[in-house]
Amino acid sequence: MSSAVTPEPETRPDTPVDLEKSPLPNAGEKSIVPAPPRAPLTGFRKFMVMTLLCCAQFFDIVNASGAIIALPTLGRDLNFSPGATQWVVSAYTLTFASFLVSAGRLTDIYNPKLVFCIGFLTVGVFSVLSAVSVASVMLLVFRAIQGLGAAMTLPSAIAMIVVAFPDPGEQGRALAIFGAFGALGNVLGVVLGGVLTARASWRWVFYLIAIVVIPFSVLSFLFLPEQTISEENKGRGLDWPGIGALTGGLILFVYAISDANTAGWKTPQIIVTLVLSVFFFAAFFIIERVVEDPAVPPRTWTNKNFLPLFLYAWSVYWFVFGIQIQIVTIFQELFHWSSLSAALHTLPLGVTGGLTAYLTGIVAPHVPRKVLLVNGQVFMAAGAVLFALADRPEKFWSYMFPGMILAMIGLASAYVGVSIAIMADARKGEEGIVGAMLNTALQIGATIGLAVVTAVTLGVNKNQPLDPISQHKGYAASFWSLIGMNGITIIIALIFVK
Numbered sequence: 001m002s003s004a005v006t007p008e009p010e011t012r013p014d015t016p017v018d019l020e021k022s023p024l025p026n027a028g029e030k031s032i033v034p035a036p037p038r039a040p041l042t043g044f045r046k047f048m049v050m051t052l053l054c055c056a057q058f059f060d061i062v063n064a065s066g067a068i069i070a071l072p073t074l075g076r077d078l079n080f081s082p083g084a085t086q087w088v089v090s091a092y093t094l095t096f097a098s099f100l101v102s103a104g105r106l107t108d109i110y111n112p113k114l115v116f117c118i119g120f121l122t123v124g125v126f127s128v129l130s131a132v133s134v135a136s137v138m139l140l141v142f143r144a145i146q147g148l149g150a151a152m153t154l155p156s157a158i159a160m161i162v163v164a165f166p167d168p169g170e171q172g173r174a175l176a177i178f179g180a181f182g183a184l185g186n187v188l189g190v191v192l193g194g195v196l197t198a199r200a201s202w203r204w205v206f207y208l209i210a211i212v213v214i215p216f217s218v219l220s221f222l223f224l225p226e227q228t229i230s231e232e233n234k235g236r237g238l239d240w241p242g243i244g245a246l247t248g249g250l251i252l253f254v255y256a257i258s259d260a261n262t263a264g265w266k267t268p269q270i271i272v273t274l275v276l277s278v279f280f281f282a283a284f285f286i287i288e289r290v291v292e293d294p295a296v297p298p299r300t301w302t303n304k305n306f307l308p309l310f311l312y313a314w315s316v317y318w319f320v321f322g323i324q325i326q327i328v329t330i331f332q333e334l335f336h337w338s339s340l341s342a343a344l345h346t347l348p349l350g351v352t353g354g355l356t357a358y359l360t361g362i363v364a365p366h367v368p369r370k371v372l373l374v375n376g377q378v379f380m381a382a383g384a385v386l387f388a389l390a391d392r393p394e395k396f397w398s399y400m401f402p403g404m405i406l407a408m409i410g411l412a413s414a415y416v417g418v419s420i421a422i423m424a425d426a427r428k429g430e431e432g433i434v435g436a437m438l439n440t441a442l443q444i445g446a447t448i449g450l451a452v453v454t455a456v457t458l459g460v461n462k463n464q465p466l467d468p469i470s471q472h473k474g475y476a477a478s479f480w481s482l483i484g485m486n487g488i489t490i491i492i493a494l495i496f497v498k
Helices: 043-077 084-110 112-131 136-164 168-199 203-223 240-263 268-290 298-302 306-334 339-345 347-366 369-389 393-424 431-461 468-496
Strands: none
Touching: 043 084, 043 112, 043 136, 043 168, 043 203, 043 306, 043 339, 084 112, 084 136, 084 240, 084 306, 084 431, 112 136, 112 203, 136 168, 136 431, 168 203, 168 306, 168 339, 168 347, 240 268, 240 431, 268 298, 298 306, 298 431, 306 339, 306 347, 306 369, 306 393, 306 431, 306 468, 339 347, 347 393, 369 393, 369 468, 393 431, 431 468
C-alpha cells in the first residue's frame, strides 16, 4: 500500500501550495511558504522530476514489501531467533514513522531538494550495507537507518511536486501518480523479492535497490529544481527531545510485544519495558507542550476528528502488513512453496489493491465518509475470516484468493476514506503537519501490527504439534486478532468520527 498523499488545499490556480507548512502563526508557529521556481519547468524537466520522485516512492515501499518475502530465508541465514525476523521490516517502518514529522521540518528549513537527495542516497548506500550483513543486529541497524532516509524522501517529494506543478489540476494528477507508484511498489516488491530470493539470494533484494537508487539519487541532484527558503524559516530548529521520546516509546512498546511470548508476559523485563514505553509517550506529549518549536503542535490534536482518524489510520497498514507477512510465511513454511511461487500467489493482493484504490478515488467524493470508513473495515474483516480458514494448499482458490480480493477492496476504501476525511477537517494552514501525521499513523500501525500478529502466532504455536495443520492454528489466531482490530476501528468510526 502506498504512503498517503496529501490532497492539495483550495488555492488560486496561480498560487503554489506548500503541503509541509507549519500551523498558523496564532498557534505559535511561523507560516512557511517556499518560493516558487523562478521560471516554469519545461516538459522534459517535469518528466524527470516525476520520474525521480516516483522512483523514490516506489522503492520506499519495495524496501518493506520486498523484504517480507525474504524473511524466512534470511532468518535462517543470519540465525534470527523465533519471532525476531519481523524486526527486519519493523526496524524500517519504526524509524520511518518516528522521523516523518522531523523530515517535514527539515524540508522547510534546508530546502526540499537537499533533504530528498540526502535521504534517497541514504536508502541506496545502506541497501548495500544491508545486503552484505553477516549478523542479525548488523542488518537491523542498517534497516533502521534506511527508514530514516526513506522518511526524508516523502515530505520533500510532496513539497517539490506542489511547487513544480502549481496548476491545481496538473498538481492533482501528479500527486495521484506519485501515490500510485507506492501501490505499484507494494505489488512488485513482493514479486521481485520472491524472484531474487528464489533465483539468487535474499541479499539481491537489497542489491537491486542500491543499484537503482544510488544513480537516481545523483540524477536527483542534477535535475530536481532548486527552491529558495523563505526568511521566516531561517533559524528554526528540530524538536529532538520530542522525536527522541516518541521513538524511544515506540521501540520499547514494540519490543515488549514482540518478546513477551518468548520471555513471558509476567517477567520483569517485559513489565519494565511496557511501563517505560508509557513514560516515554507521556514525556512526548509534555515536551510538545513546553518546547518553543514542537514537532507536533498541541493545537493539531484539536482539529475536528483528528484524534479518532489518527487512530483509525493505524488499522490500514496494521492490516496490510499483518496479512502480508503471515500469508507469505504460510505459503513458504506450511505449504512448502518456493519464494517465487509464494510471491506469485500474493499477486491478487497487489493487483486488486491498485485497481480498487484507483476506483475508490473516483467514487469517494460521492460517498459519505463514514460509509467509506466502516465498509473498509467490514471488507477487511471478511477477508481475514477467509484467511483464517485456509489451512491447506488446496484451499487457496476457494478461501485465500477471494479473501485477498475482499481484503484489498476494504483496504482501498479505508485508506482513501481516512485520507480524505482527515485532510478535509484540517485547519487552513495546517495541511502539511496533518499530512505528515497521517503518514506517521500509517507507519505506526505497520510497526505495531507486525509485532502483534507475530506475537499471537508464536504464542499459540509454541504449544502446538509441528505438523502444518496444527501450526496453522497460530496463524489463524493472528487473523482473528486482525478481525478484533477491525471491530474496534468500526466502533471508533461510528461513535467518534463526527
